[in-house]
Amino acid sequence: MGLVIAIANQKGGVGKTTTTMNLAGAFSSAGYKVFVADADGQQSCMSWAATADPSTPLPFRVGAVRKLEKNIGNEIGRLADDYEIVIVDCPPNIDDLTTGRVLAVADATIVPTNASPLDLWSSEGMMALIERTRVHNTQGKFAILVSKSNSKTLLHRQMSDVLKESNVSLLKTNVRHREVYPQAAALGRTVFDVRGVRGVKPAREEINSLYEEIVELLNAEDNAEVMANG
Numbered sequence: 001m002g003l004v005i006a007i008a009n010q011k012g013g014v015g016k017t018t019t020t021m022n023l024a025g026a027f028s029s030a031g032y033k034v035f036v037a038d039a040d041g042q043q044s045c046m047s048w049a050a051t052a053d054p055s056t057p058l059p060f061r062v063g064a065v066r067k068l069e070k071n072i073g074n075e076i077g078r079l080a081d082d083y084e085i086v087i088v089d090c091p092p093n094i095d096d097l098t099t100g101r102v103l104a105v106a107d108a109t110i111v112p113t114n115a116s117p118l119d120l121w122s123s124e125g126m127m128a129l130i131e132r133t134r135v136h137n138t139q140g141k142f143a144i145l146v147s148k149s150n151s152k153t154l155l156h157r158q159m160s161d162v163l164k165e166s167n168v169s170l171l172k173t174n175v176r177h178r179e180v181y182p183q184a185a186a187l188g189r190t191v192f193d194v195r196g197v198r199g200v201k202p203a204r205e206e207i208n209s210l211y212e213e214i215v216e217l218l219n220a221e222d223n224a225e226v227m228a229n230g
């Protein structure tokens, strides 16, 4: 049984899809068999993959999982039977039930957050959803990722108390604002296989660092077996 990583935030444009696709690149580079499950009606991951040059396809599969369907959890479970890592890109809202259903089956949930007050306020809804999820998904791990931002100081200062009480960790990795991310997306690539774009090295380093932190998070207890075999 593979592991499920949900990338979720009710706020739009925080970097969910960018995190999903580049993280899939990192897990693939490390030798894992990866599936990106697009749970967002905008189908951004699907469009991203469709942009890739057919002669050099992405090193992981991308497919849509049905939005709003009651059985999205089962669908993701079936994918996890066939793939070692399933990364689910969630839609930018938590009003329909998609995100909640994905979180319910996720081994780890990563919440990309931009370091602005607006993002902090919107993340309160996410925190409440995480608390509700924990009741049933007792093994799930939850972490905030500071994304598209060159400083996490504000977020640290304002969120550390909330985070302490909630058991949600704040990842040490900070995915900075870099032009290489939209540029790679425009070519249908990840930072691991994009060519001829400046600034790719530090981006690769920070996504690798994110990958390592997530492996650590997943490894924390009973998921150790799958990670060891990867």
Ligand SMILES: Nc1ncnc2c1ncn2[C@@H]1O[C@H](COP(=O)(O)OP(=O)(O)OP(=O)(O)O)[C@@H](O)[C@H]1O
Pocket (backbone or CB within 6 Å): 011, 012, 013, 014, 015, 016, 017, 018, 019, 040, 042, 044, 091, 092, 147, 148, 149, 175, 176, 177, 178, 179, 181, 182, 183, 185
């Ligand atoms: N680290 C980054 N540096 C610079 N630009 C970024 C970064 N991450 C994402 N972007 C850009 O910001 C925009 C939004 O990113 P993305 O689509 O990943 O967010 P999202 O949370 O998936 O959005 P939505 O809520 O609409 O699904 C895109 O144009 C993307 O290329």
Ligand SMILES: [Mg+2]
Pocket (backbone or CB within 6 Å): 016, 017, 018, 040, 044, 089
């Ligand atoms: Mg998106």
